[in-house]
Amino acid sequence: MADSPEPGCSPRSAPGGARAVLEASAAAAARGDPATLALVLETEGSTYVRAGAMALFGAREGQVGWLSGGCIEPEIEQRAAEAAAAQGIEWIDIDTRSDEDLFAGSAQGCRGRLRLALLPLAALRGWPALVDEWRRGHGDLRLDLQAGGALAAAVGDERQRWTLPAASLPWPSAAGSADPGRWRLEIAAPPSVLVLGAGPETPTLLPLLRTLGWMTTLVERRPRWAALAALADHALARSPAQALATARAHDAALVMHHHFELDREALEHLGGDGGQGIGFVGLLGPQRRRDDLFRVLPATARDALAARLHSPIGLALGGEGPEAIALSVAAQLQRHRHGAD
Numbered sequence: 001m002a003d004s005p006e007p008g009c010s011p012r013s014a015p016g017g018a019r020a021v022l023e024a025s026a027a028a029a030a031r032g033d034p035a036t037l038a039l040v041l042e043t044e045g046s047t048y049v050r051a052g053a054m055a056l057f058g059a060r061e062g063q064v065g066w067l068s069g070g071c072i073e074p075e076i077e078q079r080a081a082e083a084a085a086a087q088g089i090e091w092i093d094i095d096t097r098s099d100e101d102l103f104a105g106s107a108q109g110c111r112g113r114l115r116l117a118l119l120p121l122a123a124l125r126g127w128p129a130l131v132d133e134w135r136r137g138h139g140d141l142r143l144d145l146q147a148g149g150a151l152a153a154a155v156g157d158e159r160q161r162w163t164l165p166a167a168s169l170p171w172p173s174a175a176g177s178a179d180p181g182r183w184r185l186e187i188a189a190p191p192s193v194l195v196l197g198a199g200p201e202t203p204t205l206l207p208l209l210r211t212l213g214w215m216t217t218l219v220e221r222r223p224r225w226a227a228l229a230a231l232a233d234h235a236l237a238r239s240p241a242q243a244l245a246t247a248r249a250h251d252a253a254l255v256m257h258h259h260f261e262l263d264r265e266a267l268e269h270l271g272g273d274g275g276q277g278i279g280f281v282g283l284l285g286p287q288r289r290r291d292d293l294f295r296v297l298p299a300t301a302r303d304a305l306a307a308r309l310h311s312p313i314g315l316a317l318g319g320e321g322p323e324a325i326a327l328s329v330a331a332q333l334q335r336h337r338h339g340a341d
Helices: 017-031 073-086 127-135 202-211 223-231 240-246 260-270 287-295 299-305 322-337
Strands: 036-045 054-057 090-095 112-120 141-146 150-155 158-163 182-187 192-196 215-219 234-236 252-255 280-283
Touching (some): 017 054, 017 127, 036 182, 073 112, 127 141, 127 150, 127 158, 202 215, 215 223, 215 240, 234 240, 260 287, 260 299, 280 322
Parallel strands (some): 192 252, 215 234
Antiparallel strands (some): 036 054, 141 150, 141 182
């Protein structure tokens, strides 16, 4: 299995989460689509999303991302088209906290408030370069937006500034605010997982992780599993040592060869200098197999892995077979990502 080409050349599943919105926004901006990025600035009460959430409107592929259960998107889409046509920032204040909103208008019944900025992408020169840095894991996307139309964005060393025409805010500035009419938001870089070894779980696991917004790298040298390279963002037909030396930084690693010696090799290198930066290591298989593997690992690797290793990997959700295992593994990674593991 040769190393994979750049993302976009293989028949992969569509990503999800903030990753889906930002990647689609970069593509739309590069094509010159009349697209608008809807950005949540503030929320109050019960809402579907929180500040920093995004959705894209007006792109060739249609709407990407959701800010509600579907009730408010038609209104946002209409206003987004106006922002794209005017090449200026529009603001929306959607308030459903009153009793009347339970039965009138969109009737979403959430009893919450969303305040949004609508950013026309055609006016944001350099936006695709920022998103590219973000998806490569070079840093969080930091946004600094002012009511007057000034917008600054940065990912790592990549920085952009724009000044756009802006409509008047449809809501009063917060009383006592130290910096009224200004919002600073951060969109965390997409989490990245290194999957060492393919198997029956891989056809379900990799698309599921992409749907949850993860960047996926598959490391597999065995010809039997070569076709599964197409499901990952990146695929490396290399040894674990080579993969750890050449791949991007990862938040998690999964050891899933279903092969004792290959799993031993992977664990040894994850416990070495090249794997020290990976805070979560999952090992597929029962506890007894883990113990057998640890007996043949160098003491230094065992010590380095002890606090990071999750074995057997996967939450006890119930069910049998590769699909159920893939779901349990993805669930544990998602729990870890959000600080609950």
